[in-house]
Amino acid sequence: MLKFDVLIIGSGLAGMTLALHLAESRKVGLITKRDLLEGSSTYAQGGIAAVLDTGDSVEAHIRDTLVAGAGLCNETTTRFIVENSKRAIDWLIALGVPFTKDETHKTGYHLTREGGHSHRRIIHAADATGAAVTSTLGQKIKAHPNITVLEEFLAIDLVTSKKLGLDGNRCFGVYALDKRNDEVLTIAAESTILASGGAGKVYLYTTNPDTATGDGIAMGWRAGCRVSNMEFIQFHPTCLYHPQTKSFLITEAVRGEGGILRLPDGTRFMPNHDKRAELAPRDVVARAIDFEMKKHGLDCVYLDISYKPASFIQEHFPNIYAHCLELGIDITQQPIPVVPAVHFTCGGLVTDLQGHTDVDGLYAVGEVACTGLHGANRLASNSLLECMVIGRAAANDILKQPKVELPAIPDWDDSKVTDPDEEVVISHNWDELRRAMWDYVGIVRTNKRLERALHRIELLKGEIDEYYSNFHVSNDLIELRNLVQTAELIVRSAMLRKESRGLHYSRDYPDMLPEAKESVLTP
Template sequence: MQTDFLVIGSGIAGLTYALKIARRYPDKKIIVITKTQADETNTKYAQGGVAGVWDEDKDSFEKHIEDTLIAGDGLCNPRAVEIVVKEGPERIREIIEYGTRFDKDAAGDYELGREGGHSEHRILHHKDVTGKEIERALLETATNTANIEVINHCFVVDLITQHHLGYLVTKSTPDITCYGVYVLNLRTNKIEKIVSRTTLLATGGCGQAYRTTTNPRIATGDGVAMVYRAKGRIENMEFIQFHPTALYEPGVSPSFLITEAVRGDGGILRNKDGEAFMERYDERRDLAPRDIVARAIDSEMKRTGTEYVFLDCRHMDKDKFLHHFPNIYEKCLSIGIDVMQQMIPVAPAAHYSCGGIKTDDWARTSIQHLYACGECASTGLHGANRLASNSLLEAMVYGHRAYLDIVKRLEETGDLPGLESEAAIPDWNTKGTTDPKEMILITQSQKELQQVMSDYVGIVRNDVRLERAMKRLDLLHVETEQLYQTTKVSPQLCELRNLISVGYLIVKGAQFRKESRGLHYNTDHLTKSAILQNTIL
């Protein structure tokens, strides 16, 4: 299969880019591939909303920029912050034109919510399922666009680079080039190649590296792992954001998210004794940035010997709660909790990766003809901690910027460069491999990985825990690579392999950073150092 434009992932980042390319070049074909159903994305599970300066009488770009920089704890790229904040409102208007229905008040004005770390009300939302509403609008538009082909149930195994043409590719190779991808077609169970002149990765996050996460099962860090194997640049993977308030349900995965907007509307965190404890940790109390709130909850759970704290909504107006958070209300009711009568048990869960594939201002990676945007990318916006509801905004802005860069290249050159002979790319070699004899070798290894990451590389870390985690990941890596070399490729094996790579990058980044900053809190290094960025080449 050949195409000019290949998009890996069907969330807000990938579809923003695909729709713009499709409309600009109606005679060219755009292929969007996803490993399950097209609507099963991290975007779909975003509850809170999308941040943007909407009411300029009360808000300003300067305030949004300052809030983002404060949350990022000194590691944001100021240029990236300015780009996203200032270009964001226009991108929001575009998804409204695509059909996204944000909530409005009785006067017909958009209801603007407020979340932790924000100094003003600037969050546009659709009840408590904002991401699902945005995904619906974008997918409906994409499926009605003639030159976009969405292919479901295709699992990307690897990026195709010079390595597959027989050349030695190392971290120092200056012109690593992406020619497309190898994919496992889950309908035929065959590995096929898709050759493309330009590829965009929008593969989402890596929450499944942890035992408890709000991320869907597809969030296995595939894009980051593929770029790392292809010798591309990855940075700041140690900054894994734990959402402070996931519904506590032992053994349930993924965890149901209780959006930060509940605290923005007045919800109060309390410990097992009923104390509103956040005032002991930060003057912003329940509206402090997520890294601070998550560590405070972790501290309270350890101090009191409990596995959760409570979110108290009993004092909130019922009609307003039902209007803004109907799904949260119904979910809690389904497990016997009436939020107007009982407090909601919550605990932190892995939620968002602030690092990822290093990109520039135009979503370009260190690999030629390869772009990345959304959660899999590291643009510099989030720094050491993401400000609530900035992620959907970032995905749209950099999806648009990738599109602009492609247009510029086409206008300058008249065409996109590609392989002189696409036949030079070899078919996938399965020689010497057999069907897996025992799936437990894969499933148990993934459980071990998640246990190691949760116990040793969670909200609070230290040097001994990180060293232990690395030793165990090394063993899992050796065992899994042996399996990979002798076993036919399966989605489960590929996801395990990717998660081990992501786990290694998180731990290695955490070991390099000899300080505590933002989401990386190491009790052996509690002071901030002069380190401004760490990049794993």
Template sequence: MNSKLPMTDVLIIGAGLAGMSAALSLPPQLRVTLLSKSRFEECASAWAQGGIAAVLDAGDSVAKHVQDTLIAGAGLCDEAAVRQILEQAPAAMAWLQGHGVPFSCNADGSLHLTREGGHGQRRIAHAADRTGHAVHTALLQACQSRSNLTLLENTAALALLQDAGGPCTGACTGAWLRMADGSEQQLQARHTILATGGMGQIYPYTTNPGTATGDGLAMAWRAGCRLQDLEFMQFHPTALQINGKAAGLVSEALRGEGALLKLPNGERFMLRHDERAELAPRDIVARAIWAEMAEHGLAYVHLDISHQSRSWLEQHFPGVMALCAAHGIDIASQPIPVAPCAHYACGGIQADVDGRTEVPQLYAIGEVARTGLHGANRLASNSLLECVVMGRAAAQHIAGQPLDSSYKLHSNYRNPDNGFSGKSSSNIEQELRQLMLTHVGIVRSNQGLARAAEQLALWRAQLQDIDAALRNQLDVCTLMVHAALQRQQSVGAHCNSDYPTREMLAA
């Protein structure tokens, strides 16, 4: 049964760090509705281990942070956006501390800063190795205490509403929702913010939560937004491998603190691939591990930090210790079996730093957005920073807009009825994920991408009336494949074996 919820001033779709930062930064007189597709704790932000990149040390500078970001992004960053976001890092950190986030500190009370791959300085503020959990917990408590915020769990957005202008011309006026009880309702909003995260679930192995299926990207595209840089899917180099599956993320900060990548015979290999060795940007490390696994017929390589004392590891990496211990691995005395898996979408909805998209009254913030910060490859720990900066900036822009309510609704959504004949959505999803891993994984080829495009076109032609989640995944995968075919060089996270020379493009 379709019905209508009470109108809200601001609808925020996604309750990770970006969405909550926006919600908490909006004026208290605005009615705000914050949606979580699953439980509030199930989001990429809450699972993040590493930290937040910020220039907080006297020996560091924004210029150095900008340069490290541009190098990691292989020349495809928007330097103006990079500088605009990185300059706001100290203010973002102060805002988070003001909300009670318990960052790790030195004995003198100053923030403890660690280093991660691609960074030339120690500039990663963290809460042990559970930064995302610490940040998410503090901000969720703050959201729950705000009387102007309505929080809805297990509520999925199916499509965006637009005024009578329709897709590409009409302002966004809210969204169709699938509520926790399975009913479908429309929620009108004066402003809508997409903070839906990434799309790692289009691959069989990912660090992303089950909700990361690219919904925000697909909805925005159908509404008329441009998507950019979708070919740059970043694979995290070190996911814990147990029985051939990714069992959790092993923080990049381990390599920042001296962990070494080795073959099972104990031989280090990173220096064969990059002079920065274990501290090379993650796209280089992921490809190096992938190449060594292929050459030696391995299911994983080893990450070894056993040279550190047990007490030191318990202080700095309690989360990784607990994760590995749950699978019978003592990282104080044993190496960790790791392999790459899908992690972060560097591209997304074209948006300004304050989240504005090409569709009026529609904003995109966090991983779902493409500001130009990440370019062809995200620099470690810049993503949580982007979430806070964009969330606060979008809220500030919305606060300055008049509350206009004069529009006529249009929806680009229709209620699905019949499924695909002969196959369940779950079967198609499994086949889709394997297709993406095989042909649009760490290393691609023109032939493989063409095969993927052909199969996706066939599915989309056959699946006329399907569940919104599967439709979104098919749309996003199709857009990613076409973006990869158009990128006729190997650069950053996009590695095409038909173009073996890696390129550093002019910004």
């Protein structure tokens, strides 16, 4: 058994922030499903929203967030995170993150604008901000003597007092699969943090990496945590549409810098849907693209920034330019074929501003959590900001906690299971689940579609639970079990909402109710 003062599950920006803030006085274990830098944070292109310019204001950033969130944002949470935005960016700069500079700007950095923002407030590192941030922090983490990074480790389930037959409901760590030697280890800790990201892989088409399988949401739910607002799945409007590439995101900043959405014949269509046109929030743009594709029978629409100087495009979007060029698309000369794809899980485990969940000793930070910041639709580039601000607050809270005596934890018992006889069951159910979610729980929903989805999910859940009970665990089985649980939470949350709001649009309830209410599920 491994023991740490603090165990962090997930190595994105939320997990890295916690590790670095805790490591000066705590022994920290950080487990990650693949390598340290593999995750959604690394793939983030656009940047981080923060109030850095004197022409901007905290009140304006809050207002933009509340508008995008369609009345469902928690104003106290939003204010706390926005007020701490400059401090978070200053921390990254002090650590050496190479943000794109602009000596003509009084901040010294280039600030871009994205959909839903009233000001230029997105600080970025060209069009690969996430990679720049995580690689910088990753170097600090690897060099720190108090941080143990366990790569190729997949959390299976949380160890709680309920499971151990003890009073109360406290978390004492996790059972995790060491994928390098196919062994399940017990990892004990006084404080455990879920920083495992979202659940994009529950859908057929997503911008998320393969690691985004809803693990933390499912584990937290099984341990007794409430979940909130799981119906609000954000579809990024512009994912590159090309048979030779997999879920490549075209950053919001392309539209922020003047990119225009067009039909195949060159007609611009966003002004017909919203007065903010291409700079409308993501839910509005994604629905507009979905509408135009269905109306005209299109496979994709086109994002055109080719009218800008080639030097401007190559300087601001070097990675997008290079990737598209490899596929035969010169974005300085021609538009980019794009479609909406699942991008972000706005709901998650219910937490407060310190990351506390309903289980003692268990925290959740980042996309796995629902703080109330994102409401019914996340404002662009607020996600990495939330990771840092809540991560720091959770770390400060953990440092104040009294010492906890860890109980005896039994080893993982697999004496009554065997090796699987037909692994095709896993691949088939994986495919069926993701197709059902894409077809029935997409950008536009109906009662009938949600009922069909839930029926299929319940059948799949039964099959997967039986398989899990009888055979040795594997990476694919653990992820599939978490995916089907998360899919059920998404559908059940969607069925609770008898209105259309933000990212949840129902043909049966097309109007928005006068009062915005959270949709909360309790285990």
